[in-house]
Structures are given as C-alpha cells and as structure tokens.
Amino acid sequence: MQIKELAQATGVDAETIRYYEKAGLLPAPARRDNGYRDYGEGHLERLSFVRHCRALDMPLAEVAQLLQFLDAPPEDCSDINRLVDDQLARVRARLKSMRALEKQLLQLRARCTDAHAGHCGILDELVAAAHGEACACHAPRDMPRN
Incomplete structure (x- = not known):
C-alpha cells in the first residue's frame, strides 16, 4: 500500500x-x-x-523501547512495567497540576459575578497580579527587600 x-x-x-x-x-x-x-x-x-x-x-523514546521489547520479548516484564509506571506517574503529576489550575481559575472566576465589564473583579485581579500584588488565584510574591 x-x-x-x-x-x-x-x-x-x-x-x-x-x-x-x-x-x-x-x-x-x-x-x-x-x-x-x-x-x-x-x-x-x-x-x-x-x-x-x-x-x-x-x-517517542519510550515507544522505541517498547518496540524493541516487542521485537525481542524479554523473559520478564519488569522493564515494560517500569515504562508504564513512569508514564502513569507523569500523567498523575499533570492531573495534579491541572487540578491546581482549575482551582486557581475557579477562585479567579468567583471574583466577578456581574455581566458587565464596567468594574470587573477578574480584570482587577489580573491587573493586581501583573503588578506583583496578591490575587485570588496566587499567593503574594515576596516583595524585593532593600
């Protein structure tokens, strides 16, 4: 083909x-x-x-390793299990990060309940964060010391 x-x-x-x-x-x-x-x-x-x-x-590097195992099957699967366990750990870490991101966005979203942008709590929070101030979704940054 x-x-x-x-x-x-x-x-x-x-x-x-x-x-x-x-x-x-x-x-x-x-x-x-x-x-x-x-x-x-x-x-x-x-x-x-x-x-x-x-x-x-x-x-891709791990896919290549799995292909090698496929071409020459090992006597035990411990290396294959390790590859899958490593991938599972990476997925779990990303899920944890995504949950933290979701929490931050929910906290930010809670700052504005009005449908007009004349005075938007979300924009106020984002501007405050841009100035290094505390915002609803992040802890305050350490201020530079003199």
Whole structure:
C-alpha cells in the first residue's frame, strides 16, 4: 500500500509516518519501480502500535523501547512495567497540576459575578497580579527587600 493508504488506515499523517521512519520506529518500506514506498501489513500493525502508544501520551523514546521489547520479548516484564509506571506517574503529576489550575481559575472566576465589564473583579485581579500584588488565584510574591 502507498503512504496515503497507510495514513488513511491508521489515522496517522503521511509526514508523521515519514518522521517515524527516519526515527527508526518504522522499518524502511520496499520501493516500487516508480520509487513510491510500498508498505505492507507489518508496517500497518507497527504503526498502529506506535499510534496507540502515542495516544497514551508516551514519549517517542519510550515507544522505541517498547518496540524493541516487542521485537525481542524479554523473559520478564519488569522493564515494560517500569515504562508504564513512569508514564502513569507523569500523567498523575499533570492531573495534579491541572487540578491546581482549575482551582486557581475557579477562585479567579468567583471574583466577578456581574455581566458587565464596567468594574470587573477578574480584570482587577489580573491587573493586581501583573503588578506583583496578591490575587485570588496566587499567593503574594515576596516583595524585593532593600
């Protein structure tokens, strides 16, 4: 199959497929007489595997490691478990950060209940924060000492 067919079958952009080839995540395909790439079923499966790992937000370096494990399965899965545990820790850290961001935005949003901008508590808070003052969503910054 041509690259456009592989792209359609997997939902991965053709440029991304070429990038994955250059990065070594996909083996180089055979070439047709006209020079076009000729992808096979193995490319489809491998690209689908990569796409699924990327959907789990795994870094490409870790996807490459998983592909190595796929190509030569280890006797025990401890390294594979470690990769997934590391990704899980990164996701949990991002969730914690996103919850903190949500809390800050809720605190900021609570500053303005009026529908007009003549005197908007949100804008007042943002201006105060820009001047280094305390605002509803952040603790006050330390003032410079003389």
